[in-house]
Amino acid sequence: PVDEEQQGLNKQIVINFSHVVAEDTPKGQAAIKFAEILEQKSNGRIHVVIYPNGMLYNDNNELKALQNNDVQMIAPTFSKMTKTIPTWEILDLPYLFHTDEEVEDVLNGRIGEQLLNQLNRVNIKGLAFWNNGFKQMSSEKKPLLKWEDFKNLKVRTMPSHVLQSQFELLGASSINTSFDELYTEVEKHKIDAQENTLSNIYSKGFYKVQNHITLTNHGLLGYAVLMNEDFWNSLPQDLQDDVVEAMQEATEWNFQIAKKLNQQDLEKLKKDPNIDLNTLSVAEQKKWEKKFKPLYSSYEKNINSTFLEEIRSEIHH
Ligand code: SIN
Secondary structure (H helix, E strand, O other): OOOHHHHHHHOOEEEEEEOOOOOOOHHHHHHHHHHHHHHHHOOOOEEEEEEOOOOOOOOOOHHHHHHOOOOOEEOOEHHHHOOOOHHHHHHHOOOOOOOHHHHHHHHHOHHHHHHHHHHHHHOEEEEEEEEEEEEEEEEOOOOOOOHHHHOOOEEEEOOOHHHHHHHHOOOOEEEEOOHHHHHHHHHOOOOOEEEEOHHHHHHOOHHHOOOEEEEEEEEEEEEEEEEEHHHHHHOOHHHHHHHHHHHHHHHHHHHHHHHHHHHHHHHHHHHOOOOEEEEOOHHHHHHHHHHHHHHHHHHHHHOOOOHHHHHHHHHOO
């Protein structure tokens, strides 16, 4: 007689996990951690193969690849998912979050769960939100210290309505570039400025061309960790439990490593004599916040009228 369970044990399940950033980043490191924990928990029944740096798929085709089960996991920024899940635009609203603790409460709490559940509509299993950190500005020709400095600049953004409008409200135009092409575009001087976390700015070397960096902490960069739903459903219950537990541990670890890596990269940038590092003044930040107000009313009017209140009460509880 064939013991199906025994047979199953001999078959190793492979999860191909594709992402677009370097390994030495909050996402890159959390992916590695998740792979290690899951392999251990499943006693080697699951093997996770990670493809970093957009080597398999980039921003433009990774979601399709996930839906086709060509890869089983991706972790795009939630900004890049807003065309599919417009409710997630809320996470792009500038100056919504002010501390890492607020971010963690929202993304790992009840609201994060509600936001992830929205993926049911598109047959994707949402496993978690991961953090990278707050975005800063890098620019090539001059430092960005006042909102007026944005006038007529070409600023690269991720494909998100909120992010595009954010720079348009400051008088700039926005250009959408896939992350894997960003360095080339920066190097060819096609983009005057961009927003990103220090860990992305450092690990991809954007600072070598755009050497003016302003610490603005104006927006959040985080990820939705996604799995192909049919693949998820094909896993036996005990392996699903292993995935959930491994993801919980990797997520906790991600929030810690995100803070650490961005801090480390800040120290490295501070030591680099070629970097012009500035901090946005409090008075100027108030002006930016005023400029960005229409993004909030537009979200409440056009996308969702209650989420913003819920997030605010979660943050101020
Ligand atoms: C990422 O962190 O995954 C990329 C962010 C970007 O496209 O700027």
